[in-house]
Amino acid sequence: MLRELTIGALARRTGLSVSAIRFYEERGLIHPGRNAGGQRRFARSDIRRLSFVLIAQRLGYTINEIAARLAGLPDGRVPDADDWQVMAEGFRTELDARIALMQEFRDKLDGCIGCGCLSLKNCALYNPEDRAATKGVGPRYLLGDRPAPIQDTPAPRAL
Amino acid sequence: MLRELTIGALARRTGLSVSAIRFYEERGLIHPGRNAGGQRRFARSDIRRLSFVLIAQRLGYTINEIAARLAGLPDGRVPDADDWQVMAEGFRTELDARIALMQEFRDKLDGCIGCGCLSLKNCALYNPEDRAATKGVGPRYLLGDRPAPIQDTPAPRAL
DNA sequence: GTAATTGCTCAAGTTAACTTGAGGTCAAGA
DNA sequence: TCTTGACCTCAAGTTAACTTGAGCAATTAC
Numbered sequence: 001m002l003r004e005l006t007i008g009a010l011a012r013r014t015g016l017s018v019s020a021i022r023f024y025e026e027r028g029l030i031h032p033g034r035n036a037g038g039q040r041r042f043a044r045s046d047i048r049r050l051s052f053v054l055i056a057q058r059l060g061y062t063i064n065e066i067a068a069r070l071a072g073l074p075d076g077r078v079p080d081a082d083d084w085q086v087m088a089e090g091f092r093t094e095l096d097a098r099i100a101l102m103q104e105f106r107d108k109l110d111g112c113i114g115c116g117c118l119s120l121k122n123c124a125l126y127n128p129e130d131r132a133a134t135k136g137v138g139p140r141y142l143l144g145d146r147p148a149p150i151q152d153t154p155a156p157r158a159l
Numbered sequence: 160m161l162r163e164l165t166i167g168a169l170a171r172r173t174g175l176s177v178s179a180i181r182f183y184e185e186r187g188l189i190h191p192g193r194n195a196g197g198q199r200r201f202a203r204s205d206i207r208r209l210s211f212v213l214i215a216q217r218l219g220y221t222i223n224e225i226a227a228r229l230a231g232l233p234d235g236r237v238p239d240a241d242d243w244q245v246m247a248e249g250f251r252t253e254l255d256a257r258i259a260l261m262q263e264f265r266d267k268l269d270g271c272i273g274c275g276c277l278s279l280k281n282c283a284l285y286n287p288e289d290r291a292a293t294k295g296v297g298p299r300y301l302l303g304d305r306p307a308p309i310q311d312t313p314a315p316r317a318l
Numbered sequence: 319g320t321a322a323t324t325g326c327t328c329a330a331g332t333t334a335a336c337t338t339g340a341g342g343t344c345a346a347g348a
Numbered sequence: 349t350c351t352t353g354a355c356c357t358c359a360a361g362t363t364a365a366c367t368t369g370a371g372c373a374a375t376t377a378c
Contacts (some may be wrong), residue, residue: 007356008355038356040355
């Protein structure tokens with residue numbers, strides 16, 4: 001039984017594409033070694049690592065966020081159960097918060113359906129102030145959590 | 160009190176940028192009229208419409224998905240409470256499913272933390288087969304729900 | 319009536335997360 | 349040994365969701 005995996009083998013084991021794995025390396029999610037011929041050689045623990053990446057992505061985390069979480073794992077040695085546990089706990093906390101927020105939104109939506117208020121100033125879902133108050137939560141392409149908008153009005157032209 | 164809103168006014172009311180509103184029109188989320196001079200004029204109900212868009216986005220829906228949902232609203236007339244209610248109900252169902260899935264994931268993660276198994280073949284989170292089974296749920300850049308990967312190996316070169 | 323503000327169009331740029339392609343190298347087996 | 353199939357690098361393309369910029373028109377304020 002081989003101790004190391006080629007990129008193709010890792011792709012088959014994780015369901016990822018070869019190019020995605022190379023990309024993940026570039027973004028710092030995995031750090032494969034190289035053989036004499038310059039080809040990547042992956043540790044078996046990288047399967048786990050990539051599985052974690054996939055799960056986290058499904059939950060809405062960006063690659064950068066995932067990289068930050070993975071940074072908690074030892075890089076020199078193969079991560080053991082304790083390493084994973086520590087990391088997964090922080091992850092779980094965030095997940096709980098995220099679920100709570102979705103439920104909150106759902107309940108608000110329920111309220112709005114019940115009273116048919118989706119148009120009222122005091123509707124929690126509708127209210128822009130409210131949105132500002134709950135920022136930093138949703139899915140990911142809310143990148144940087146939408147900075148102050150209302151632009152348009154090009155810079156004063158010189159001359 | 161003015162019956163119609165300029166794009167700037169709508170931007171202030173929704174917190175969106177002017178360019179984003181124009182973009183949303185292009186993508187079919189709103190259908191403003193035009194005044195004699197060719198400037199956009201929005202109905203007050205468009206504030207609600209855009210609020211809905213913002214909420215849905217936070218929950219991970221893509222613009223296309225939101226457009227599809229909004230298509231359920233009457234376009235000729237201003238949507239009333241009933242219109243919104245019908246639409247919101249379908250939305251709520253999806254939301255429930257999404258929340259349930261996140262909880263399921265969290266519970267699985269819990270199990271993995273508890274047993275320290277994140278490496279085991281039978282771990283629900285870790286298992287690729289399992290991933291395939293739960294597809295179509297997570298956040299959005301899982302666009303098209305990742306088609307069969309493992310490419311790389313350029314087409315056979317002719318000659 | 320004229321200057322400042324707001325709006326318009328259209329093209330191009332941006333970020334995330336990858337994929338595709340070109341051109342060339344390694345490795346495994348008959 | 350030589351032929352494939354698996355790899356490698358690097359540049360460019362792709363999609364979503366917008367933003368930015370240029371150049372110009374309509375409104376509004378004084």
